[in-house]
Amino acid sequence: MLQGKKIAVFGVANEFSIAWAIAKAIHEHGGELALTYQNERFEDTVRRLAQSINVEMVLACDVSQDDQITGVFERLSQNWDRLDGLVHSIAFAPATALRNPFLQTTREDFLVAHDISVFSFLALTRAAVPLMQSGGSVITLTYLGSQRAIPGYNVMGVCKAALEACVRYLAAELGDKNIRVNALSPGPIRTLAARGVPGVLQMIEIMKERAPLKRSTRQEEVGNAAVFLLSDYASSITGEILYVDCGYQAMGM
Numbered sequence: 555m556l557q558g559k560k561i562a563v564f565g566v567a568n569e570f571s572i573a574w575a576i577a578k579a580i581h582e583h584g585g586e587l588a589l590t591y592q593n594e595r596f597e598d599t600v601r602r603l604a605q606s607i608n609v610e611m612v613l614a615c616d617v618s619q620d621d622q623i624t625g626v627f628e629r630l631s632q633n634w635d636r637l638d639g640l641v642h643s644i645a646f647a648p649a650t651a652l653r654n655p656f657l658q659t660t661r662e663d664f665l666v667a668h669d670i671s672v673f674s675f676l677a678l679t680r681a682a683v684p685l686m687q688s689g690g691s692v693i694t695l696t697y698l699g700s701q702r703a704i705p706g707y708n709v710m711g712v713c714k715a716a717l718e719a720c721v722r723y724l725a726a727e728l729g730d731k732n733i734r735v736n737a738l739s740p741g742p743i744r745t746l747a748a749r750g751v752p753g754v755l756q757m758i759e760i761m762k763e764r765a766p767l768k769r770s771t772r773q774e775e776v777g778n779a780a781v782f783l784l785s786d787y788a789s790s791i792t793g794e795i796l797y798v799d800c801g802y803q804a805m806g807m
């Protein structure tokens with residue numbers, strides 16, 4: 555499905571990362587990959603994972619640093635004649651913003667969460683566009699907390715609402731370059747980032763009880779949906795939020 559496509563995946567931290575499931579699925583479907591990691595804390599793990607699927611381009615990118623974003627896309631343009639896909643699987647909110655009531659969110663925590671979780675999507679997409687000479691597919695990862703108040707998700711829900719708006723505005727502006735912009739919205743999955751959200755285990759249990767499919771979402775299912783959006787099978791899909799949540803968002807109770 556992705557034969558000949560060159561795709562950069564941002565956001566692998568470890569083997570539980572959604573970005574890693576997406577990278578594996580891209581590899582299984584014949585895509586060529588570059589992976590990035592946030593900083594040296596993750597470097598060894600990400601290099602080991604990359605090696606297991608023969609990925610050579612493994613680059614550092616802290617998205618709070620403009621020069622690191624520029625550096626990564628320079629490296630991509632030196633190694634590849636074009637870019638076909640970009641996966642943004644990055645989010646962060648300071649622990650205080652998730653632990654305290656939403657009403658108590660500080661200006662600084664609000665800004666940091668939006669910088670890393672929302673602005674970075676715009677910044678990476680902007681850097682990717684000049685390389686997407688033959689069109690492209692851009693994906694980010696969102697969550698239902700953008701649309702509904704999910705206890706404990708707090709400022710991250712506000713970030714995801716802004717992120718989903720970015721998907722629509724970028725889709726509108728980039729359509730004439732044949733660049734499609736979409737988001738995947740998985741149900742709760744146990745990952746490093748999810749561990750920071752109080753009550754995530756309870757969210758998973760509620761999902762198993764109430765979702766039409768009576769179970770929680772698996773990382774590899776998000777990987778498969780990403781392959782679809784990155785592929786030409788999704789050639790008419792842009793500005794879309796695709797739920798990968800066993801149907802949970804369809805339920806009223």
Ligand SMILES: NC(=O)c1ccc[n+]([C@@H]2O[C@H](COP(=O)([O-])OP(=O)(O)OC[C@H]3O[C@@H](n4cnc5c(N)ncnc54)[C@H](O)[C@@H]3O)[C@@H](O)[C@H]2O)c1
Pocket residue numbers: 565566567568570571572573591592596615616617618642643644645646670695696697739740741742743744745746747748
């Ligand atoms: N796990 C879930 O339940 C779930 C559900 C819906 C959406 N999501 C979204 O999926 C995406 C991936 O999260 P995950 O659950 O795989 O967790 P994860 O912890 O594996 O991935 C989050 C990634 O963000 C990266 N990151 C944080 N700050 C960064 C920075 N300054 N620069 C560069 N990278 C930075 C981390 O290094 C990590 O790789 C996030 O956007 C998350 O909100 C997760």
